[in-house]
Amino acid sequence: MTARAPVTDAICASPDQVSAFRLSRHHLVQRAPASALAQVAGDMAGAQAQVLSAAQISLWARTRGLSVEDVENALWRDRTLVKSWCIRGALHIIPSKDFAVFVRGSDRRNARSTAWLVRARMPIDAVDRLVEAMRDGLDRPLTRSEIAERIAASLGIKSVEKSHRGWGGASTATGFRIAGKMLSIDGIVFLACLRGLACFGPARGAQATFVRPEKWLPDWNDLPVEKAELELLRRYLRAHGPATVRDFALWTYMTAPDSREIWARLEPEMAPVDVGGRIGWVLREDLPALRRSKLDEAVIRLLPSFDAFLLGVKDKSHLVDPAHYKRVYRPQGWLSPVVLVDGRVVGVWSHERKGVRLSARITPFGRLSPMVRSRIKEEADDLGRFFGVRDTSIRFS
Secondary structure (H helix, E strand, O other), X not given: OOOOOOHHHOEEOOHHHXXXXXXXXXXXXXXXXXXXXXXXXXXXOOEEXXXXXXXXXXXXXXXXXXXXXXXXXXXXXXXXXXXXXXHHHOEEXXXXXXXXXXXXXXXXXXXXXXXXXXXXOOOHHHHHHHHHHHHHOOOOOEEHHHHHHHHHHHHOOOOEEEEEEEOOEEEEEEEEEEOOEEEEHHHHHHHHHHOOOOEEEEEEOOEEEEEOHHHHOOOOOOOOHHHHHHHHHHHHHHHHOOEOHHHHHHHHOOOHHHHHHHHHHHHHHEEEXXXXXXXXXXXXXXXXXXXXXXXXXXXXXXXXXOOHHHOOOOOOOOOOXXXXXXXXXXXXXOEOOEEEEOOEEEEEEEEEEEOOEEEEEEEEOOOOOHHHHHHHHHHHHHHHHHHOOOEEEEEEO
């Protein structure tokens, strides 16, 4: 089944309307209050957290008066936010009440992890036993070494260690032997989180901990996979529409057939939109907001690496000129922090914190007006406030 509506049904929207619509949905036109932090994380369809400071800055860019402590409290004290692997198999910060939407909704992504294990000739039933043994022991937050001890005691097996070389040099991994191969504790934890059986707990010193979500999250609300998939697609379209099924597949890292099947089930709720001759889809309920979308004043933001606004759709021509594409979307999946002006990337930036000082370096792709430079300076000053530093400096290069 295909997810195509007749082009004759499409309304027309300008690129400026689409940009304003997406900026608004990401709370980048007007920051939300700090009290709405969990709502912001949901509206932006999750803050990617492979680099935790990048996720923190993503939330700061959308939330006024926010501090690092607010994010930490939401994660570990109030537990209105939660960190786990979900979309694309990447770490994200998501609203606790929507844990099932993002994790169960990404369930088909797990098939790729399972396929890798099959190719490695690891018996899936043995892998499942290790993952379930991990889950059974997570009635409170445990470190990886404690998880290994619990699994060993539960299954009556011994853990093993294996030396290997990584980017940081030689290291030793702990795991369990299956069919002559080792599945590391890191791999077991990753699979458990992808399956919604675990999530991150509070750090214990330099060590991460993991816990069962139903034991940790105050607003725990599980969902069947079928319902979670539809709601995840709705969240995606609200944040990144107009979009295509191919965009959704790339965003979730699901296979094309899986993405098309989910898309087709939600198709009655969608409407086609013609943007400069290209057809994308939005939720029908969002058509009025798209039609009236416009920017009444300049929108200038400093966005971090892996910001959700940069990851929504495959074609990035609406974001960055081809001449500067590789300065933003770099090799091996890395994304640069960007300077965003009215929905377009006009430069990249970096920052460094030393004690109570924060220094920011802006590298524009072209000439910036005095107004834009002034607003960038204001953003950098507020970023310093967010991190709790007393002195912020900025340099344009």
